[in-house]
Amino acid sequence: MKSEFVHLHNHSDYSLLDGAQTVQTLVNTIDDLGMDSVALTEHGNMFSVIPYYKSAQKAGVKPIIGCEVYVAVGSRFEKKPRSDGGWGNNHLVLLAQNYTGYQNLMKLVTHGYLEGFYYRPRIDMELLKKHSEGIICLSGCLKGEIPEKMLKDDWDGAKKAALNFAEIFENRFYLEVQNHGIPDEIQNIQNMKKLSTELNLPMVCTNDAHYAKHEHWEAHDVHICLGTGKDRDDPKRLRYATPEFYFKTQDQMFDMFKDVPGAIENTRRIADSIEFEIPMGDYHLPNFPIPKGAENSNPDEYLKSLCVEGVKNRYGDYSPQLESRLNHELNVIKKMGFAGYFLITADFVKYAKDNLIPVGPGRGSAAGSLVSYSLGITTIDPIRHKLLFERFLNPDRISMPDIDIDFCIERRGEVIDYIKSQYGENSVTQIITFGKMKARQVVRDVGRVLGYSFGEIDKLAKMIPTTLNITLDEALKQSPELLTASKGEYKELLDYSKVLEGMNRHASIHAAGVVIAPGELTDYVPLYKSSQGDITSQYDMKGLEDLGLLKLDFLGLRNLTVIDNAIKLIEEGGKKIDIENIPLDDQDVYSLFTKGLTIGVFQFESSGMREFLKKLKPTAIEDLIAMNALYRPGPMNNIDDFIKRKHGKKRIQYLHPSMENILQETYGIIVYQEQVMQIANEIAGFSLAEADIMRRAMGKKIKKLMDELKIKFIEGAKKKNNIEPEIGKQIYELIEKFAEYGFNKSHS
Known part of the structure; x- marks a missing residue:
């Protein structure tokens, strides 16, 4: 049964160190409330899209994909302090109505990080006009441009901004109201009702949920302190005005907004107008550029010709046994449509070897493939060592091959640069990963915010067993000392820690992952730029796999560098060593x-x-x-x-x-x-x-x-x-x- 109200403005722990609920908790909470749909609108990013989308679909909840973006006051390229103070941006909620809107949303948040970043990833009105198709727009919280202007008695400015948004998002713009018991919000509701009547613009209510339940507000408060690097007792720190930023029931929302015309009904109307699916299950491999002089322009035939030549070079003959094994592997690869994958991998490995960049002999199940061996991707003989191709590629279970390649740690970047030159700078990037607050980490973080000394926190954290990926609940069962502490002086610390455990703490670059798209990356994924200037995908390794994009693991291995240096020293002594044929x-x-x-x-x-x-x-x-x-x-x-x-x-x-x-x-x-x-x-x-x-x-x-x-x-x-x-x-x-x-x- 459809719920009459839908939460359209919410945050998970992918709104890093602000949202204090995991994607799964968010979806479970909505399910428990008997609601059939929910939006997720992270702060300026789309990190959570794939896990959220999959989790919601699995639970039978309709996922609405959005983002609470930061809109620059002026141009996104202006990056200087404002004379009136403040961040120089306003908030705006954008929801993807269809697949075009989803693609536009990806491009907007990418521009926010790659072009407009100034304290926050900012877009501007120019970008909104260019990428508005398929997007529903809500005017945002008190930090939105319209509420901000009205509260400063700039009524004309507010009207002008509202009309501007209404023109950009024709019949898809709503005046957003919230009520967390903050006096300015109460005033804003009256202002918005007046503006709605004057301009004939629809209204909608949201609750800007940052945590699942009312009782989690204190854990969220601690979470905010972690994000801002402050102690909880710091009187000057950022804090939310009230403990009301949670998922309220339909009845609670109705009681608060029953006097606001259409505010509840429009949440349903918006949810019903949204219809699209993120395509998963197909593969999006870039086209390998087959050399112009090649006898075969078909990827499968070209791959076969390279492999036959490679087998002859490796073994000195082409016996019936080798031919049978090679044909079997090639048939599986052809059936799965992965010829391009092997050609791409062989090409960059060849580039590395041609340029004397040390490459590992092979890692993982790929060494079981005669195709890999014949192409020089691996240097381990699968026939001699009785290795199985099916352990690498199973014809009964189609999934993208996974070949991890080790490169000299000092020259790994050269191979990535080569791939960018082959497939285009805008088609290749590194991959994001998220550090999570594990049991010991979360206890240390929360303890620090609550003002405990380093010695106390360290002692408490060391009560947690060192078992890999242990949770606090498991630790409490295994450690009587920790259990005693959790019932006494450290009860508050451990209670908050249990709420925050497992949440995302920070974003960083995956040590090895690189993704290649068959065209512009931003047609498939949004991009992120770290504070160090590194560009990565906003979706992690698992999300990219779900989307069917080609991801490669380029591992930088110091041992290869050491071996290479040793060989060079030996050569200086007059002896030559072929490391692949020792x-x-x-x-x-x-x-x-x-x-x-x-x-x-x-x-x-x-x-x-x-x-x-x-x-x-x-x-x-x-x-x-x-x-x-x-x-x-x-x-x-x-x-x-x-x-x-x-x-x-x-x-x-x-x-x-x-x-x-x-x-x-x-x-x-x-x-x-x-x-x-x-x-x-x-x-x-x-x-x-x-x-x-x-x-x-x-x-x-x-x-x-x-x-x-x-x-x-x-x-x-x-x-x-x-x-x-x-x-x-x-x-x-x-x-x-x-x-x-x-x-x-x-x-x-």
Whole structure:
């Protein structure tokens, strides 16, 4: 059932250090209030759009996408202090009515950061006129131009501004009123009623909700102090005038605005006039510029020609086995429509190598691809190491490939510049990420605002266990000391901390992420400019994935720089080394590992790892690959067993002879996700694509799917290998036990 009132002016924690509610809390609150729609209008940004849109749709709440923008007094390019004081801007609420309006909103907020930033991301009247199509406009809070002028007795100025907005947003402009018990707001309601009558402009009421419930006002007040760097006791600090900026019920809003003609009804009218969807599920890959002299202008055919040539160069021949594997991979890539992705990736890796920029051998599941190896994207032989393409790209589960590339940390920027030159400066940017207030952080932040000494806060924060991603609720269960503190002197601190925990604290640049659009970025995403001048997307990595944009991980790795410098020093001594073709059977190297002399060796330099290496006494590259996979929480428990089996101190047994070929290199222990897939394939006749789905179900503990696959596995084992159901069940349960901790061999 449709609600008669819709909240059209609200903020989440993406209005950084001001909004004190997560997107999920906001949507849940609206659902609890029995309302069917809600707008989210962050301060000057669109950071929250994708998580909000998805969360609202999932809850059956109609999402209204908007922004409370800052409009410069004068031009957005004027950046100097005003003689009358103040920020030199006014607030205005904009709501996207359709997809064109959504695109215009993205362009407006981008201009605010890239051109108009002066204390706040500001737009101006020129931009509003240019990008007004498809946008509904509300006049804003007391900081809006019209209320501000009327409260200063500039009635003519207010009328002129109202008529100006009404002309720009024809039949889509509303005079906004609020009532949080602030005297100026009460006066503004009367002023707006008069102006509405004189100019025949409709009115609408909002509540500018910054937190979900009335009782959260104090936590929000602490949040404001965090944002402004003030103590709560500071008499000169910014504070909200009343504790009324929360999601009020329909009845509460009706009681406050029943004497304002159309104010309630127009919220519904506006919500009903909004209709559009953000397209998700399609991929938007840039077109790879195939060289003019190439024999094939079709991306799939051009990719195949490069791969065939690459395989011949890598292996010295083109055997039926290699041809079959390559054709299988290329068919999957063609079916998924990802030829362009591989061509783009191969191109910038080639650029880096041609310009002597050190590039890593491969990271993640991409090393399982013969296509990647043949193109020079990776330098790890997937055939020799028995790596699986389906672990990288599953034909039964279409998703964008994810190839992470390591570059020398000092020259990573050159590769990004090359991509900008290839696809256009306006089509490539880095990606935003948001730092969140985790358990210890939020306690420290809130404690500081409440005036506790550093020593007190530090002591309290250290009562929280160091478990990864622990919440305060979990910490209170695990730490009796913290529980006692939460009931005594620190009750207020921990109560506020629990409200604010998990909220966004700041925006920064993702360490590796770069996004490439097939045209202007601002047709797909709004852009942000940090205080350091770095430009990023306003949507984070997950949001860009949801939109189907091409995102790449360019990791700056200092070890590559160190290796490169070492090679140059060796060359100065008259010896040349090809780092991509060093022997993997040099026993002098393994003796260094056996002695634990691995400080400075990537992944092998921690004290714990060095101790295990001394016990393991590795003799082959496979031993090092396995140790890399085992040395992490969970599988670490199997290291001693692994070492005993290697040295013949513990018998190796297999539940079925077919498992020996798969598990031989890890002495009968399931170490890799690829082994889980191979067992499902060899024992139960699963396709490798099905085996990958089983692996994911086990890793994520999707019980319903696991139960279905268990039956299929036992039946398949009987059908393919005549394995008795009881043994089939034992094999399934064995791989289920290890799959939870299994590591990606390609990455290891």
